[in-house]
Amino acid sequence: MVEILNVSNLSTAFQSDYGSKQALKNISFKINEGEVLALVGESGSGKTVTSLSIMGLLPNNAYIQEGNINLIDKKNNQVNILKLTDEKHNLIRGNDISMVFQEPMTCLNPTMTIGDQIVEVILNHKKISKTKAFKEMIELLGLVEIPDPTQRAREYPHQLSGGMRQRVMISIALACTPKLIIADEPTSALDVTIQAQLLQLLMKLKNSIVSKTSILFITHDLGIVRELADRVIVMYQGEIVEEGKVKDVFDNPKHSYTRNLIQSLPEFKLEERKLTKKDDNKQTKVDDNEIILKIENLFKEFPVEKGFFKESNETVKAVQNISLNVKKNEVLGLVGESGSGKSTLGKSIIKLLQPSRGKIYFNNENISEYSNKQMIKIRQKMQMIFQDPFASLNPRKNILDTLIEPILVHDLMKKNEAINYIKEIINDVGLPIESLRRFPHEFSGGQRQRIGIARALVLKPEFIVADEPVSALDVSIQAQVLNLLEKLKKTYNLTMIFISHDLSVIEFFCDKVAVMYLGHVVEIAPVSKLFNSPKHSYTRALLSAVPKVKGKDKEKILIKGDIPSPINPPSGCVFRTRCPNPGIDCKGGNIEMGLIEVEPGHWVDQCCANCN
Amino acid sequence: MNFFIKKLLIVIPTLYIAWTVVFVTLNIIPGDPVNLMLGGRPASDEVRENVRKNLGLDKPVFERYTSFLINATKGDLGKSYLTRQPVTTMIKENMMPTIELSIGGLIFGVFFGVFFGIFAGTKPNSMRDTFSMIIALCGISLPSFWIGMMLIYIFGTTLGWVPIVGEGFVSLILPSITVGLFFAGGMARLTRSSLVDVLNQDYIRTARSKGISKYRIVLRHSLRNAMIPPVTLLGIQFGLLITGAVITEEVFARPGLGQLLLQAILAKDIPLVQALVVYMTAVYIFLNLIVDFTYGIIDPRIRLERNRG
Ligand SMILES: Nc1ncnc2c1ncn2[C@@H]1O[C@H](COP(=O)(O)OP(=O)(O)OP(=O)(O)O)[C@@H](O)[C@H]1O
Numbered sequence: 013m014v015e016i017l018n019v020s021n022l023s024t025a026f027q028s029d030y031g032s033k034q035a036l037k038n039i040s041f042k043i044n045e046g047e048v049l050a051l052v053g054e055s056g057s058g059k060t061v062t063s064l065s066i067m068g069l070l071p072n073n074a075y076i077q078e079g080n081i082n083l084i085d086k087k088n089n090q091v092n093i094l095k096l097t098d099e100k101h102n103l104i105r106g107n108d109i110s111m112v113f114q115e116p117m118t119c120l121n122p123t124m125t126i127g128d129q130i131v132e133v134i135l136n137h138k139k140i141s142k143t144k145a146f147k148e149m150i151e152l153l154g155l156v157e158i159p160d161p162t163q164r165a166r167e168y169p170h171q172l173s174g175g176m177r178q179r180v181m182i183s184i185a186l187a188c189t190p191k192l193i194i195a196d197e198p199t200s201a202l203d204v205t206i207q208a209q210l211l212q213l214l215m216k217l218k219n220s221i222v223s224k225t226s227i228l229f230i231t232h233d234l235g236i237v238r239e240l241a242d243r244v245i246v247m248y249q250g251e252i253v254e255e256g257k258v259k260d261v262f263d264n265p266k267h268s269y270t271r272n273l274i275q276s277l278p279e280f281k282l283e284e285r286k287l288t289k290k291d292d293n294k295q296t297k298v299d300d301n302e303i304i305l306k307i308e309n310l311f312k313e314f315p316v317e318k319g320f321f322k323e324s325n326e327t328v329k330a331v332q333n334i335s336l337n338v339k340k341n342e343v344l345g346l347v348g349e350s351g352s353g354k355s356t357l358g359k360s361i362i363k364l365l366q367p368s369r370g371k372i373y374f375n376n377e378n379i380s381e382y383s384n385k386q387m388i389k390i391r392q393k394m395q396m397i398f399q400d401p402f403a404s405l406n407p408r409k410n411i412l413d414t415l416i417e418p419i420l421v422h423d424l425m426k427k428n429e430a431i432n433y434i435k436e437i438i439n440d441v442g443l444p445i446e447s448l449r450r451f452p453h454e455f456s457g458g459q460r461q462r463i464g465i466a467r468a469l470v471l472k473p474e475f476i477v478a479d480e481p482v483s484a485l486d487v488s489i490q491a492q493v494l495n496l497l498e499k500l501k502k503t504y505n506l507t508m509i510f511i512s513h514d515l516s517v518i519e520f521f522c523d524k525v526a527v528m529y530l531g532h533v534v535e536i537a538p539v540s541k542l543f544n545s546p547k548h549s550y551t552r553a554l555l556s557a558v559p560k561v562k563g564k565d566k567e568k569i570l571i572k573g574d575i576p577s578p579i580n581p582p583s584g585c586v587f588r589t590r591c592p593n594p595g596i597d598c599k600g601g602n603i604e605m606g607l608i609e610v611e612p613g614h615w616v617d618q619c620c621a622n623c624n
Numbered sequence: 625m626n627f628f629i630k631k632l633l634i635v636i637p638t639l640y641i642a643w644t645v646v647f648v649t650l651n652i653i654p655g656d657p658v659n660l661m662l663g664g665r666p667a668s669d670e671v672r673e674n675v676r677k678n679l680g681l682d683k684p685v686f687e688r689y690t691s692f693l694i695n696a697t698k699g700d701l702g703k704s705y706l707t708r709q710p711v712t713t714m715i716k717e718n719m720m721p722t723i724e725l726s727i728g729g730l731i732f733g734v735f736f737g738v739f740f741g742i743f744a745g746t747k748p749n750s751m752r753d754t755f756s757m758i759i760a761l762c763g764i765s766l767p768s769f770w771i772g773m774m775l776i777y778i779f780g781t782t783l784g785w786v787p788i789v790g791e792g793f794v795s796l797i798l799p800s801i802t803v804g805l806f807f808a809g810g811m812a813r814l815t816r817s818s819l820v821d822v823l824n825q826d827y828i829r830t831a832r833s834k835g836i837s838k839y840r841i842v843l844r845h846s847l848r849n850a851m852i853p854p855v856t857l858l859g860i861q862f863g864l865l866i867t868g869a870v871i872t873e874e875v876f877a878r879p880g881l882g883q884l885l886l887q888a889i890l891a892k893d894i895p896l897v898q899a900l901v902v903y904m905t906a907v908y909i910f911l912n913l914i915v916d917f918t919y920g921i922i923d924p925r926i927r928l929e930r931n932r933g
């Protein structure tokens with residue numbers, strides 16, 4: 013096996029006002045020709061710093077203390093990258109080693125056409141004419157499966173969706189057929205269905221035109237590692253703690269961090285009993301008779317801004333004709349890709365947004381038309397937990413003030429009483445009492461989310477909408493927070509709506525799931541039903557798009573194309589433009605949508621129920 | 625609606641408001657214009673009445689105001705009290721030198737501003753950054769007319785490199801620099817901060833990952849994105865350009881609208897002052913319109929937004 017890159021004893025540090033901070037500690041690894049090497053580790057473990065060290069793109073305050081990075085370049089010469097001047101390094105960047113970055117939204121120049129951005133790298137490294145380069149560019153766009161390349165080449169990045177932009181990034185990386193492509197979390201900012209498309213594309217290219225190119229694939233998603241990589245390196249706090257063939261590492265992790273990482277995956281935890289749920293006798297029973305929340309034909313539409321002279325009559329159709337109910341002590345999960353309307357639905361239910369039409373019954377009280385003033389009393393019973401714990405906390409208030417405020421506003425207790433009560437809650441969410449005197453920035457992400465949870469609990473609500481409460485956290489922290497929520501659900505007797513785009517989290521946490529697509533709920537079913545026998549085509553595709561760590565890989569159902577605009581959604585079944593196997597009746601787009609019950613508790617959109 | 629039409633619809637009321645302000649301020653200044661016209665000479669009431677009629681001052685204020693607006697729209701702004709010539713003729717005669725000076729100043733100002741901005745912004749927190757920013761600070765805080773006089777003294781009188789007075793291109797250099805200095809400092813600082821910002825963007829990292837030289841990264845990938853705030857500043861500072869020209873003409877004893885305005889003010893020649901201010905506001909608003917349009921050229925996102933709107 014030919015080794016193309018050898019990193020030895022690399023140490024990198026950052027200089028800051030507080031002194032220097034070690035980001036990489038003496039790491040060594042190598043990459044062989046044509047292999048896919050995965051680099052995993054939690055946020056801040058040094059994955060990006062490793063790739064930027066190789067690319068020579070470290071920020072100004074970073075410096076390499078020691079080490080060597082040897083590359084066998086295209087001319088078969090061995091070069092030590094770290095000894096190169098910036099000019100010499102430029103001959104390698106984009107040519108021998110190229111990179112795909114994490115942020116598809118911001119990593120292309122907004123003022124250059126995408127065609128120009130691709131041609132640029134070709135002309136930079138190849139001595140060919142402009143017309144020739146232009147032709148190569150069009151070919152590349154075709155290779156990454158961008159429809160209508162000649163037209164697209166003339167467009168600007170903001171005219172493309174995130175998935176398309178990432179395809180453009182990939183074509184830039186491929187342009188000079190490099191020896192090594194570094195892909196730093198190339199799909200984590202994208203929806204699962206788009207992620208599945210891109211990963212498949214990447215592998216297809218890997219196995220065809222760039223078969224000799226190696227890929228260093230950085231990710232925190234162990235499912236992807238399992239699907240794509242030959243070997244894996246695990247990083248922890250700037251050190252490589254484990255390295256080996258993917259199968260060996262997964263089956264037999266040596267380092268405790270790796271073991272933790274693997275076991276903290278929600279799908280594993282069910283078996284390993286790391287998580288406390290599904291201990292059936294302890295579980296609170298869902299009360300079948302008491303419906304806490306019932307919504308009927310709910311709509312929420314946002315007017316499209318159009319500048320000041322013209323009133324627009326177009327609307328973003330964020331929530332379309334949704335009816336569902338939640339029973340006491342039940343957890344209803346909402347899943348769907350970004351833009352499907354999950355958060356809008358959640359906010360409309362507790363009336364942080366005023367719904368456009370429809371009814372909301374909370375404890376049999378129709379609150380849909382309540383004014384903000386009337387809602388104040390209800391809010392005490394309905395709370396929300398947000399995705400970004402930091403943004404939702406006031407940075408200038410210490411935790412005690414943040415938590416005590418709602419109690420005093422609602423006049424629930426006297427101040428002394430309230431303080432004791434808050435101490436109890438802070439203890440319940442697993443934080444030390446001293447935290448109360450501290451400010452939000454002094455906490456880690458996971459701790460902040462605990463504070464967010466505590467804040468939602470202080471008013472002793474019956475009902476909580478949790479909007480992606482763990483998405484911003486690392487997998488291992490996710491598990492802790494989920495366990496906590498699970499415990500609190502019982503102690504506080506909560507009914508919940510739990511929003512997440514992560515199916516494994518939903519599977520672990522919810523009793524019942526509603527799948528959303530373009531503002532519609534297309535399927536509702538008890539968790540086990542939904543995961544084992546999904547009925548709707550979209551649900552099936554969504555389930556299949558998720559990379560699985562365990563279990564045999566079934567043939568993937570790939571969804572074509574991008575999500576249509578919610579301003580002009582397709583008529584009839586909203587999913588028909590991307591449906592992998594539409595029925596004959598679906599194509600015309602003149603079937604009405606609406607849920608029907610196919611089995612007790614299992615509701616599916618009627619068009620799909622009929623054609624499958 | 626079309627972006628251009630929308631913009632024009634905003635320009636027209638703006639112009640009328642500006643002109644109203646001009647009219648009101650100049651017509652509440654104490655002092656009888658007839659006295660000013662007569663230059664203090666004694667005159668009979670009959671003569672006074674005649675002059676009054678002649679100037680249209682016998683009409684009620686509101687009527688005078690409306691006819692002022694109508695005439696201003698037609699480009700007719702009355703006759704000078706002093707020379708009795710139509711003010712538009714006087715303005716036309718004096719316009720060219722000022723236009724030359726303003727363009728010269730614009731070029732120098734933008735050149736120095738952008739140059740020092742790039743020089744500093746491509747290497748933040750370095751010696752050259754500090755150096756450039758000190759220069760920019762001097763440009764902002766030292767009075768330009770003083771710098772103008774220093775330039776005359778050094779390059780004109782002492783070194784004799786450039787003529788101080790006279791005609792032609794060369795004599796324009798020192799005055800243009802002086803005018804340019806009015807806004808070069810601000811331009812430099814804004815260009816720098818905007819460039820520093822852009823150079824930290826993700827797409828610059830992408831460009832570097834392609835192995836592109838640093839010059840190309842600055843020129844092709846950064847400048848265009850970095851120029852939006854400086855161009856906006858330029859729009860706001862056209863006023864400074866005009867002020868700069870007025871003061872500089874005085875310092876360099878050049879003919880032009882600045883000199884004319886100064887004389888008109890000293891002589892309390894209200895129609896002339898009024899006309900000059902009317903013209904300058906119109907030019908100012910018009911130049912800002914041009915700036916608005918250039919955004920679209922710089923940034924495709926804005927262009928698209930407009931076409932859609
Ligand atoms: N510009 C910077 N200045 C100072 N420290 C930095 C800087 N960038 C990264 N670090 C530090 O270097 C360490 C490694 O960061 P790195 O970005 O490589 O993590 P990562 O594994 O890529 O994380 P993620 O999964 O969040 O992308 C962290 O401790 C981080 O705080």
Ligand code: SF4
Binds near residue numbers: 548586592594598619
């Ligand atoms: S209704 Fe038809 S088009 Fe829609 S998802 Fe089902 S099969 Fe596909």
Ligand SMILES: [Mg+2]
Binds near residue numbers: 059060061196
């Ligand atoms: Mg990273």
